[in-house]
Amino acid sequence: MTNKPTKGVSTPISRRTFAKGMAIGTAALASPFSIIGSANAAKPLKIGVLSPESGFFAREGQACRRGYELAGPMLADMGMPVEMMFADTESSADKARTAAEKLINEGAHILVGAFVSGHTMAIAQVAEQKGIPHIINIAAAPQITKQGYKYVFRNFATGPMLIKNGFGLIKDLFKATGTTPKTAVFMHVNDTFGKAMAGGVKALAPRMDLPFKIVETIAYDPKAKDLSVEIAKAKSTKADILLPASHGPDAIMMVREMVKQRWEPMGIMTPGAPGTYDQAFFKTLQRFSEYVMANVPWMDPNLDMTKTLASGFAKKYPKNMMELNVGFSFEATLIAADAYKRAGSSNPDQLAAALRETNITNHVMVGGPIQFNKEGQNVNIKSTTLQNLDRKPTVVLPAGSAEAKPVFPMPGWRDAKRK
């Protein structure tokens, strides 16, 4: 594990370096007599960071890493220096568990991660067994914080929270724009995520007193290469709005097919799914990416800390777009550093006690102060309505965080407003 500046892959590796590395690696792995590092190590706080940087979730894991890498210097500027120890979970629960053990063994005082619910669960068990605090940056399975864990804290919305917040914002949108659609079609990818969203929509929609009726729910295969049939079916319902639960490429296919079939509903708005605010979405769809909406947790653009994070991000990663994975990963380290500052110690029990008392009002994501309930869940996380305006996901709701006013109904596909 290292917190040294990265040399990158292109760094030439001499035979001597390789041999030295191999020797260190072998010795570290083979050394059976090394004991678990003392949690009460000297300053600064050692944060063991776990993300799926390779494998199936690599794209999201690498986005999380950007957030962590920005956190180091920012927290140091804020007088809270931390030492990051990175580990790749390789998109595998087996690896997530051993990586957590390794980080603790190397002296991590606190663990952060790990984007995928199953992997997060594996890490949480290790953390709980060892009595090392674990801050979850992203993972939506509600069960994680229902296990009675004492050392696990989640600064991310659960699946039901995402949908509830998402539907709440849809109602706010109608109020703000004075336009109320009467019918909707819910289209979801038929995989773990999409099915969970569908379950949430089915359970929560009747209780949310929505002004529109979901007239059709259409599921599509995650490996689908064509959504013409699904879009034709959706179009035939003459629904006013489309509520998609997609990932990335499928969101692009969906909009392309809508353009092709000239289906122009009043709006496309996801109640809590990604895919419509990705770089690829903008690059591929260009003007057709405009005005699509997503109700997801997001950075509050008006906060000073967000502005600092955004400027650091733009400088360090000019080719990438800052999105919620970056924001939540940054916040996870902020929470760790804040707890350490208040605890005045890296003792895990004192850190956990400080985490339970967390009350961070100055942070980057939209929502109330970061506070954890007795289950370790931050219940103050809110969603925003993002609308794609000028090829950029722009916060349009809630009004207090908005950068622009929402455009609803959205202009037709051939409207001159689309540039």
Added chain:
Amino acid sequence: MERIFGGVPKRALGLLGLMIASLIIAPAIVNAYVLSVILITLYFAYVGQAWNLMMGYAGQLSLGHTLYVGLGAYTSAALFVHFGISPLIGLFVGMAIAVAAGALIGSMAFRFGIGGVYFALLTIAFAEFTRILFEHFDWVGAMGGFFLPVENRDSSDFLNLRGGPVMFYYVILFLCFAALGVNQWLLRSRLGYYWMAIREDQEAAQAVGINTFRYKMIAVMISAAMTALGGVFIAFYYNNLFPADAFGMHRSIELILAPIIGGMGTLFGPILGAFILTPLGEGLTILMESMGVKAAGVKQLFYGVILLVIIRFVPGGVWPLISKKLGIDKRMKGKSE
């Protein structure tokens, strides 16, 4: 016992005893990280042996073997969560369901003469459609995942497989070496000879009166039952199950790597293969870190290259080579070679 240990060179028994003794005392001397690596290694050694029984001894290529892991895992976990049934009872139900699935696949394939790659495709198809089935099976959480309640206990509850990593370590250690004994016993039985005859030349085996359908079915069913037991272990160790992880193709590939690298059709090959692959992965992680290489995926690249090198230079697996050097090759490879 004679069938298991009889005729095995003393040196081989000594080395095996030393290995087992080292593994027994390991929790007392190694740190939690190393222990978790050994635990995963033993798991892959165990399921690798289960797969090896079917492919290595009976010559039936299964590329969807994670089907049995998933069935064992989901069955025992569901019985525990919904009815409070101990996994020590649930494992028999899980194994029975896996055996039934294996019997179905085997009977469909062997009755209609489906063999070789076509049989392999059939096993993939079954694993895939079972995955899809479980993705819509709400009783076990469907796509949202199935979670076992987790308790932070001070003591282990073996009856319910609730406890810390050390308990799980000893469970998988026992399973791994029990499987070695069972495989040795099977190989030295009439059944083992029939399997190897079928593997070498099915038509010739048939010609000398071996009921190939029956003995291939037995191989599939024993292998399925053993693999399902591995599934029970993994369900209670991780406490969460997702269809894509339990039945996914990538899991099947992971499961067969150890016997392929270690030596298919050899008794000790799957164990050696697992002890090469898992520590290799971890060693590469540490190596990359110590060299300051942080780009994601580089480790996997090196890992792939090393696998290629092994397969290129020791296509029969590493164990035959090592056993020859140790002078224990003929006996420890079983009667298969």
